[in-house]
Amino acid sequence: MKQGTLFKYLLRLGDTALINTQRLSEWTGHGPFLEEDLALTNIALDNLGRANALLNYAGTVEGKGRTEDDLAFHRDERDFYNILLVELPNGDYANTLTKQFLLSAYEEILYRKLSTSADPVLAGIAKKSVKELTYHVRHTSSWLKRFGNGTDESRAKAQTSLNELWRYTGELFEQNDVDAELIQKNIATELHTIKSEWEKVVLEAITECGLEVPSNAFMQRGSREGKHTEHLGFMLAEMQFLPRAYPDAKW
Amino acid sequence: MDTQGSLWEVFVQKKTGQPFVHCGSLHAFDKEMALQNARDLYARRGEGNALWVVLASEIVASTPEDIGAFFDPSNDKVYRHPTFYEVPDGIKHI
Numbered sequence: 001m002k003q004g005t006l007f008k009y010l011l012r013l014g015d016t017a018l019i020n021t022q023r024l025s026e027w028t029g030h031g032p033f034l035e036e037d038l039a040l041t042n043i044a045l046d047n048l049g050r051a052n053a054l055l056n057y058a059g060t061v062e063g064k065g066r067t068e069d070d071l072a073f074h075r076d077e078r079d080f081y082n083i084l085l086v087e088l089p090n091g092d093y094a095n096t097l098t099k100q101f102l103l104s105a106y107e108e109i110l111y112r113k114l115s116t117s118a119d120p121v122l123a124g125i126a127k128k129s130v131k132e133l134t135y136h137v138r139h140t141s142s143w144l145k146r147f148g149n150g151t152d153e154s155r156a157k158a159q160t161s162l163n164e165l166w167r168y169t170g171e172l173f174e175q176n177d178v179d180a181e182l183i184q185k186n187i188a189t190e191l192h193t194i195k196s197e198w199e200k201v202v203l204e205a206i207t208e209c210g211l212e213v214p215s216n217a218f219m220q221r222g223s224r225e226g227k228h229t230e231h232l233g234f235m236l237a238e239m240q241f242l243p244r245a246y247p248d249a250k251w
Numbered sequence: 252m253d254t255q256g257s258l259w260e261v262f263v264q265k266k267t268g269q270p271f272v273h274c275g276s277l278h279a280f281d282k283e284m285a286l287q288n289a290r291d292l293y294a295r296r297g298e299g300n301a302l303w304v305v306l307a308s309e310i311v312a313s314t315p316e317d318i319g320a321f322f323d324p325s326n327d328k329v330y331r332h333p334t335f336y337e338v339p340d341g342i343k344h345i
Contacts (some may be wrong), residue, residue: 033255
């Protein structure tokens with residue numbers, strides 16, 4: 001296996017979870033009501049656990065002695081491989097939940113397939129994640145139903161979010177030579193098969209909510225090469241400030 | 252205008268077969284949301300395996316005025332209490 005292939009793949013998974021956590025955490029204390037504030041931050045914590053496990057394993061696989069903290073706090077934008085969808089701003093609650101639904105539906109299928117990965121550590125992390133993600137899909141899709149079948153205002157907001165976010169969903173299924181090599185070794189999974197399953201789940205949910213699937217064919221991309229939207233830089237500046245400003249600090 | 256939803260009482264069951272115990276309350280607009288919120292609020296630290304949520308308005312409760320009529324008569328009648336049987340060692344959850 002080429003040097004760094006599995007490392008890059010794990011970074012893609014771990015960074016996505018990490019950046020998603022960072023974005024969701026912005027809702028702490030600002031949720032529409034107490035129970036929902038806790039629900040969203042609980043989802044963020046689930047993803048933090050997954051990010052921790054994946055980045056920890058990535059550091060081991062890399063073999064240069066980097067821990068999950070080194071990887072999270074001491075890398076620059078161009079070295080992050082998270083998908084673009086998770087770095088987008090939260091916007092209003094409909095936007096956050098629509099974004100989370102599109103992501104969770106994808107990750108639930110992805111990690112279910114990865115539970116049978118030939119890599120035992122990755123399979124173990126995946127098995128645990130599926131239980132959490134099943135709940136994330138349930139929670140976000142029931143909110144999408146409420147937005148779509150609620151008032152004209154809520155439906156309009158959910159539809160606007162869907163229209164804006166759709167162009168970031170193409171990237172979820174992009175495969176490159178990292179995938180090709182790992183798929184051959186049964187470590188990673190085919191993203192084309194996941195795409196059709198995801199489309200079915202999402203289409204069913206969207207139409208049940210009285211919403212429409214956006215029709216634009218243009219898909220935004222770039223994260224596979226470390227090219228990100230303008231938002232990631234600001235997020236990392238905030239997230240990495242303390243460890244970089246006080247490198248010897250200990251909890 | 253109430254924008255919190257209805258009040259629900261939450262009960263959690265530690266292990267299958269054991270009684271459900273009251274652990275708190277929450278606000279929600281419907282059954283599905285109430286159950287999900289109960290999971291997020293009261294199942295965070297391994298409290299148990301099952302949850303019940305009940306609309307607080309559905310609960311029928313005794314009042315403090317009832318204490319005399321409901322509970323006093325049995326308090327001073329020792330023959331009503333099953334305290335003369337010694338439970339053998341090792342028997343749990345009778």
